[in-house]
Amino acid sequence: MQRTSTVRAALPLTALMAVAVLTGCGASPTSSAPHPATPAGGGAGTSAKSGPGTVPATVNLAGLRWASGAPLPIAVSEVGIAVLDGKIHVLGGYVAGRAHSTTHLVYDIAAGSWSTGAPLPKALDHIGVAAVGGQLLAVGGYGTAGSPTRQTYSFDPAAGAWTTKAPLPLARAAAVAEVLNGKLHLVGGKGPGGDTGEHDVYDPSTDTWTTAAPMPTARDHAAAAVVAGKLHVVAGRPGGLTVHQVYDPKTDAWSTAAPLPAGRSALAGASLGGRLIVVGGEDAAETQVTSEVDAYDPAANSWTSLAALPAGRQGIEAAVVGNRLYLPGGGPSAGGSEQSSRLLILS
Numbered sequence: 001m002q003r004t005s006t007v008r009a010a011l012p013l014t015a016l017m018a019v020a021v022l023t024g025c026g027a028s029p030t031s032s033a034p035h036p037a038t039p040a041g042g043g044a045g046t047s048a049k050s051g052p053g054t055v056p057a058t059v060n061l062a063g064l065r066w067a068s069g070a071p072l073p074i075a076v077s078e079v080g081i082a083v084l085d086g087k088i089h090v091l092g093g094y095v096a097g098r099a100h101s102t103t104h105l106v107y108d109i110a111a112g113s114w115s116t117g118a119p120l121p122k123a124l125d126h127i128g129v130a131a132v133g134g135q136l137l138a139v140g141g142y143g144t145a146g147s148p149t150r151q152t153y154s155f156d157p158a159a160g161a162w163t164t165k166a167p168l169p170l171a172r173a174a175a176v177a178e179v180l181n182g183k184l185h186l187v188g189g190k191g192p193g194g195d196t197g198e199h200d201v202y203d204p205s206t207d208t209w210t211t212a213a214p215m216p217t218a219r220d221h222a223a224a225a226v227v228a229g230k231l232h233v234v235a236g237r238p239g240g241l242t243v244h245q246v247y248d249p250k251t252d253a254w255s256t257a258a259p260l261p262a263g264r265s266a267l268a269g270a271s272l273g274g275r276l277i278v279v280g281g282e283d284a285a286e287t288q289v290t291s292e293v294d295a296y297d298p299a300a301n302s303w304t305s306l307a308a309l310p311a312g313r314q315g316i317e318a319a320v321v322g323n324r325l326y327l328p329g330g331g332p333s334a335g336g337s338e339q340s341s342r343l344l345i346l347s
Helices: none
Strands: 066-068 080-084 087-091 104-108 113-116 128-132 135-139 152-156 161-165 176-180 183-187 199-203 208-211 223-227 230-234 244-248 253-256 268-272 275-279 293-297 302-306 319-321 324-328 343-346
Touching: 080 135, 080 319, 087 128, 087 135, 087 324, 104 324, 128 176, 128 183, 135 183, 176 223, 176 230, 183 230, 223 275, 230 275, 268 319, 268 324
Parallel strands: 080 128, 223 268
Antiparallel strands: 066 343, 080 087, 087 104, 104 113, 128 135, 135 152, 152 161, 176 183, 183 199, 199 208, 223 230, 230 244, 244 253, 268 275, 275 293, 293 302, 319 324, 324 343
């Protein structure tokens, strides 16, 4: 990918409303063992968090605004989310300042209301979640022992039940979970030996895992999305990275793109209007939440600074359906002691 200089031009979002919701985490909440915060995770060319609907080739970012949707039944952070059959599924995470939960909340986009789904078979947080082949996949995450896990679960919405699938080759949590060409790609995260660039690919048709080219920079708590058929991974830990790397499934190779202008981690990522949108998170010291919102244009290989959110959030993931971006829950402060029940919608 050809590199050009990073651009950070202010964009006048004239009607941005004073609301926010983002992702990240610092110190763990009450738990049997301390551990960190969120990653981010479709079909070919779309984010694993994306749902059906026609997305314009470009979106007028200056016309976007934030609004509040129906609040979640409970306050959560450090969740995994994915869109399936017009519903946003919110899984696992922190609840009431405590790590590891079997939470399964379902937001019906058409009705604008929440319900409760079948709980996860195991209490988890920092879990990789994606929708592929008409099913939800929930992979890895931190378990009640505070260590990364290997389990893979599949949820069939018709049966309303979870089943156990082939386990991950390497246990890990806070990894990127995205879908390319009908397969789940789990990249990076925190493994038993620390941060990794491990890149494992799950084929739901055969219930098997294979290995793809590892991400050059080992990291966890990164933002990611699939834009124009390529997987973008940006920022993350340790140390609030700015590194932006891009995976091309056609060549099974990674390239480097323009870095994020300011390092941060535990931020949300999504694909909207042909661009990578990253929102909020924690600063490099993991002591402050940030309200930064940035958009990456792959055609120009440059970043644009959007109007900042009025209040930072961390510990969330983003879902895109049509031309709307959904951000449920999250942590309003660094660490995992606080959770939000607010649903924010960018449209």
